[in-house]
Amino acid sequence: MLMIMSSDTGQKPNRLAHEKSPYLLQHAFNPVDWYPWSEEAFKKAKEEDKPVFLSIGYSTCHWCHVMEKESFEDREVAQLLNHTFVCIKVDREERPDLDAAYMKVCQTLTDSGGWPLHIIMTPDKKPFFAATYIPKENRYGRAGIKELTEQIKNLWVSKRNELLDSANKIADLFVQRAREEESILSEKKIGENMLHETYLQLAENYDEDNGGFGYAPKFPSPQNLTFLLRYWKRTGYPKALEMVEKTLKSMRLGGIYDQLGFGFHRYSTDSKWLVPHFEKMLYDQATMLMAYAEAFQATRKEEYRQTAHEITTYVLRAMTDSQGGFYSAEDADSEGEEGKYYLWTEEQIDQLLPEDEAELTKKVFNIEKNGNYEEMTTEEKRLTNILHLEKPLREIAEELKISLPRLQELLEKTRLDLLAARSKRIRPSRDDKILTDWNGLMIAALAESARVFDKPQYAVAAEKAADFVIEHMLDAEGRLYHRYRDGNVAILGFLDDYAFLVWGLIELYGSVFDAKYLKLAIELAEKMLIDFWDEPQGGFYQTANFSEMAIARNKEAHDGAYPSGNSVAALDLIRLARMTGNTRFEEKAAQLIQAFSNDVARLPSAYVQLMIALDFALGPSSEVVIVGNPENEDTTKMLKALESRFVPRKVVLFRQSNKAHDEIVNLAKFTEFLVTIDGGTTAYVCRNNVCGFPTTNVEVMLEQLDK
Numbered sequence: 001m002l003m004i005m006s007s008d009t010g011q012k013p014n015r016l017a018h019e020k021s022p023y024l025l026q027h028a029f030n031p032v033d034w035y036p037w038s039e040e041a042f043k044k045a046k047e048e049d050k051p052v053f054l055s056i057g058y059s060t061c062h063w064c065h066v067m068e069k070e071s072f073e074d075r076e077v078a079q080l081l082n083h084t085f086v087c088i089k090v091d092r093e094e095r096p097d098l099d100a101a102y103m104k105v106c107q108t109l110t111d112s113g114g115w116p117l118h119i120i121m122t123p124d125k126k127p128f129f130a131a132t133y134i135p136k137e138n139r140y141g142r143a144g145i146k147e148l149t150e151q152i153k154n155l156w157v158s159k160r161n162e163l164l165d166s167a168n169k170i171a172d173l174f175v176q177r178a179r180e181e182e183s184i185l186s187e188k189k190i191g192e193n194m195l196h197e198t199y200l201q202l203a204e205n206y207d208e209d210n211g212g213f214g215y216a217p218k219f220p221s222p223q224n225l226t227f228l229l230r231y232w233k234r235t236g237y238p239k240a241l242e243m244v245e246k247t248l249k250s251m252r253l254g255g256i257y258d259q260l261g262f263g264f265h266r267y268s269t270d271s272k273w274l275v276p277h278f279e280k281m282l283y284d285q286a287t288m289l290m291a292y293a294e295a296f297q298a299t300r301k302e303e304y305r306q307t308a309h310e311i312t313t314y315v316l317r318a319m320t321d322s323q324g325g326f327y328s329a330e331d332a333d334s335e336g337e338e339g340k341y342y343l344w345t346e347e348q349i350d351q352l353l354p355e356d357e358a359e360l361t362k363k364v365f366n367i368e369k370n371g372n373y374e375e376m377t378t379e380e381k382r383l384t385n386i387l388h389l390e391k392p393l394r395e396i397a398e399e400l401k402i403s404l405p406r407l408q409e410l411l412e413k414t415r416l417d418l419l420a421a422r423s424k425r426i427r428p429s430r431d432d433k434i435l436t437d438w439n440g441l442m443i444a445a446l447a448e449s450a451r452v453f454d455k456p457q458y459a460v461a462a463e464k465a466a467d468f469v470i471e472h473m474l475d476a477e478g479r480l481y482h483r484y485r486d487g488n489v490a491i492l493g494f495l496d497d498y499a500f501l502v503w504g505l506i507e508l509y510g511s512v513f514d515a516k517y518l519k520l521a522i523e524l525a526e527k528m529l530i531d532f533w534d535e536p537q538g539g540f541y542q543t544a545n546f547s548e549m550a551i552a553r554n555k556e557a558h559d560g561a562y563p564s565g566n567s568v569a570a571l572d573l574i575r576l577a578r579m580t581g582n583t584r585f586e587e588k589a590a591q592l593i594q595a596f597s598n599d600v601a602r603l604p605s606a607y608v609q610l611m612i613a614l615d616f617a618l619g620p621s622s623e624v625v626i627v628g629n630p631e632n633e634d635t636t637k638m639l640k641a642l643e644s645r646f647v648p649r650k651v652v653l654f655r656q657s658n659k660a661h662d663e664i665v666n667l668a669k670f671t672e673f674l675v676t677i678d679g680g681t682t683a684y685v686c687r688n689n690v691c692g693f694p695t696t697n698v699e700v701m702l703e704q705l706d707k
Contacts, residue, residue, distance in 0.1 A: 020485040021091040022431045023059035027068060031078035034089045037098065045086040045123035051156055051163075052125075053085035056099050056117040058092050059431040060266075060279035060329040062338050063133045064116045069336070071136045071145050080146060084153045085120070092117070093328060093435060094483050094491055097543045101550035105170065106130035120152060125550070126167035174551045188597035192618055194604050194611065199231050199240060201605035210272050211247035217277070219267040220251060220284060222291040223563050227608045229294050230615045230648050241298070248295055251288075252307050255386035258342065259365060260419045263314035264288050266332075266561075274388055275373065278332035278339040278428075283562040285315050286441035293445070293452045298646040303392070308449055315442065316461060321434060324464030325472075325484065326442045328435055331428035341428050343373065343384040344418075352421050353414060360400075361414045364407075366390055433485040436473050437496035439465055441562065443504030447511040451643040459511040466508055466517065469501065478527050492547065495540050495565035498528040502572045506579075513630070513654040515663035518579065522667065525576055528569065529588060538588075538595035540566050557596040558606045566592060567609035574616050578623050578651045580668050589617065620688045621649035622705055627674050628681030629658045634696070635681040641698045647705055657681075 015035050017028040027034055035041035045052050055072075057064035071077045081087055092099035092115065099117070107113040109130045120129035129152065137144040143151070155163055202224055205213045212218045225244045232240035251257060254273025256265050264284050265276035289311045296304035319327045334341035346369050350358050365387040366372055373384045389396075397407040443462045450459035473481045473489055480493030480501065505521035508514075531544040534555060542554040542565065557566040570589045577586035593600075593614055600607045624642065628635035642652060656662045657676045665672045676682045680696040685704040692704045 016089060020433065020483070020488045020490065021059075021094050022429070022433060022485075023057060023064075023091040023093070024089055026059060027072060027089050030068065030072045031075050031082075032072050032087050033078075033082045034087050037088055037090050037095060041086050041088050042123055042125065048086070050084065050086050050123070051128075051152065052121045052123060053081060053087045054090065054102065054119040054121060055088070056090045056092050056102065056119075057115050058329075059429065060281070060331040061115045062277065062279070062332045063114075065331075065333055065336075067116050067133055071134070074136065077136060077145055077149075080149045084149050084156075086123075093431075093433070096494060096496070097547070097554065098550050100542060100554050100556075101174075101552070102127065102130070104174065104554075105551070106132065108173075109170070122164065122167050126164075126171040127551075128163050128167040128170060171551060177552070188601040190593055190597045190600065190614060194600060195231060195234070195615060195618075198227065198604040198608060198611045199237070201603070202228065202608075203239065203243070205605065206243050207271060211243070211250035212268075212271075212273070215271040217267050217269050218271055218273065219561065220256070220264060220288055221559075221608075222284075222287040223559055223608045223612070224605075225291045226294055227612050227615070229298055229646065230612060232298070233646060233648060234615065244291075244295055245299070245301075248292060248304065248307070249392070252303070253389040253392070255388040257388075258314070259387040259389070260342075260415055260422060261314060261318070262310035263318075264311070274386060276339075276386075278342055280319075280330040281561070282315070282319055282326050282328050282435075282438045283441050285311050285319070286438070286445040287562055289315075289445040289449055293449045294646060294648070297452050297643070305453060308453065312446065312449065312455075312458060318430075320461070320465075321432070321468075323472075324461070324468040325434035326439050326465055327430055327432045328438060329431040331430070334426050334428045339386075341422065341425050343386060345371070345383045345385065347383075348421075349418075353417060357410070357414050357417075360410060361418070364389060364393075364396055364411060433483055434468075434473075435497075436469055436480050436482055436484075436493055437500040437565075439469055440497070440500030440502070440504040443469075444500070444507040447504065447507035450511045454640060454643075459508070462504070462508050463512060463514075466504060470520065478523055479531075480524070492544065494544075495528070495532050495542050495569065498524050498532070499540075499565040499569040499572060502528070502576075503568055506572065506575055510652055515667060518667055519663070521572075522576060522580065522582075525569075525572060525585065533588070534595070538591035540569055540592070557592075557599070557610050559609050563609035564607075566596070567607065567613055570610060570613035571616060574613060575651050578621065579653060581670050586617075589613065593617070616649050619649060621651075622647065622688075623651055623653075623686045624701075624705070625653045625655060625668075625671055625674055625684040626681065627655045627657050627671075627676050627684070630654070630656060631658075632681060638681050638683060638698055638701065641702060642705075645702065645705070650705065 011029045011031055013028045014030060014033055016024040019025060019036055024036060090098055102119045103113050103117060105119060105127050106117055114132045116133055118131045118134060119127045121127040134145045134148060135142060138147055202213060213221060213224055225247060228240045228244045251273050256268045256273045256276040263280050266279045266281055266284060267277050269275045269277060289308055292304045292308040321327060332338045344367060346367055349361055349367055353361060367385045371383045371385050373386050393407055394404055397404040443465050446458045446462035450456060472484050480497045481489045482491040482493050482497050502521045502524050505517045509518040532540040534541060539555055557564045570592045573585040573589035577583060593610060600610060604611060626638055653664060653668055653671060655664050655671050655674060674684055677694055677696050682694050682696050683701040684694045685692050685701060687704065695701055
């Protein structure tokens with residue numbers, strides 16, 4: 001044990017001081033005798049005959065912070081917990097497998113879920129109690145942690161058999177559910193009708209006034225938008241595109257978007273996108289960047305390009321490690337208050353800016369004397385404002401009778417002044433662990449954006465991140481690790497790590513055409529099939545076949561805050577099949593989609609990313625091979641033309657004509673005999689299993705894609 005002392009409390013560190021997770025380290029000086037998830041902890045529970053108190057959260061979780069301050073830093077509470085339980089802390093972002101398993105338990109036992117998540121279980125890991133946030137004292141009929149601990153202590157002594165019986169029944173229930181799910185064949189037919197059903201459900205849940213889906217709280221759900229773009233491309237339904245545009249514009253104007261420093265907060269607590277939950281997650285930046293890039297590609301509207309550029313600016317400025325990997329998140333809290341770093345009073349604006357600039361800023365960003373943050377409660381906080389726009393800058397410029405470029409110029413100056421002033425505040429903490437899966441998403445987003453916006457620097461950043469993951473998070477046997485921080489790599493990878501990184505590598509290959517990235521994508525897909533595939537039923541488990549199992553092995557495809565691993569894997573396999581000619585990948589993708597057909601048929605809008613994979617599988621889709629010298633102007637022109645239109649159901653390969661042997665031939669044998677025509681860069685386009693004549697004409701190539 002490290003015998004260092006906390007400079008703030010004088011408290012000796014607990015076992016979490018040896019961990020790398022920023023979330024666990026936040027609790028390293030709690031008087032609670034925390035253990036990380038380990039056999040040591042469960043062995044101690046057995047030896048001392050105590051139940052286990054499991055607490056799961058993450059570093060940017062506001063209510064996790066509240067509970068820590070209220071209870072876990074309280075010596076009386078800590079003494080009770082230490083006397084009654086063996087206490088374990090888990091970072092849900094490090095162990096999504098444990099989080100998913102015990103969240104299901106919580107939802108089953110309480111009909112609700114969220115974080116912080118608390119499970120009380122036997123020393124052999126069988127749960128018998130679940131809750132989310134627990135107040136220190138009894139409140140509104142909810143037992144406080146002090147009373148709850150006393151109750152459990154008494155029950156453990158006086159009614160042990162009843163508790164054990166309950167724990168056994170709960171564990172058996174989840175094991176039985178898993179067996180039943182594995183034994184039930186998915187027999188629903190999945191075809192184009194399911195795409196229409198998904199659209200209809202999204203349309204029914206669409207907020208006509210504010211954009212987005214559902215009401216408060218409202219999450220960005222960018223996979224809904226990228227599906228709708230594909231549905232619009234497939235059907236031509238204008239309403240599908242209208243939903244995408246309304247949502248993207250409303251979010252960019254709202255308080256969910258950081259108007260000064262850029263990037264999206266996690267979700268909006270209201271339906272108007274005004275009041276966010278202020279943490280910023282890497283996965284939100286990645287998936288929102290994809291949505292804005294594809295919206296620009298579909299509409300060519302400059303505002304989407306600008307927002308995409310701003311998201312990238314934020315990520316590269318604030319979320320990127322010097323070695324190239326991307327950090328996980330920024331906290332919602334500053335100085336113990338959620339959102340304090342981002343909020344402004346009218347007085348602060350008046351003091352910082354010249355009068356004319358202050359008046360313009362207050363008008364554009366809706367800064368009111370009495371504040372616009374209605375959910376604040378104290379008199380002082382009612383004066384606080386969340387910067388947001390009520391209408392596009394174009395309309396504001398018309399009202400002010402100045403040109404849009406002039407308004408943008410004025411606002412950029414005030415933005416930089418306010419950003420400089422804000423940077424002097426105490427910044428929210430940053431979770432600087434590097435996760436393979438979330439990095440895969442960001443690599444994919446940057447690589448795609450590099451092509452769409454012709455920004456080679458985005459591809460450079462994506463390549464640097466990919467190389468970091470390859471160097472530090474991939475072992476000699478080709479297996480991925482999940483987490484890297486401070487020189488330490490740990491936790492064997494989960495399905496999401498493989499599926500999301502393969503996605504990133506496919507996109508990266510499509511931007512830089514370095515065959516090593518496609519080769520690794522193929523190898524990781526093969527490893528994914530070996531370690532995670534459910535051979536009898538199809539689909540992938542979340543954990544590998546050699547991993548520790550919490551209650552039962554989890555397999556699901558519904559989307560959450562980001563797309564599901566199974567759904568991303570389905571699209572990965574389809575694209576790799578088309579790129580390599582390996583039909584086994586396509587067969588596995590078809591089995592995967594069929595494996596979840598019963599669930600999808602019940603509520604397809606919960607499986608939007610899987611519907612994106614289905615959209616690609618159904619076609620019409622295209623395989624494009626460009627053969628040419630990468631240094632020639634006609635090659636650059638042809639590759640750029642491929643990204644000038646929104647054609648989501650395509651894969652692109654590039655064969656270098658100036659090489660005697662291009663590595664791509666080893667990965668895609670069918671490219672071996674494809675050559676240039678008369679020395680000019682040549683496109684070979686196959687659409688719906690039918691190949692057209694090769695062409696050196698860009699317009700002819702685009703016509704073949706549009707057929």
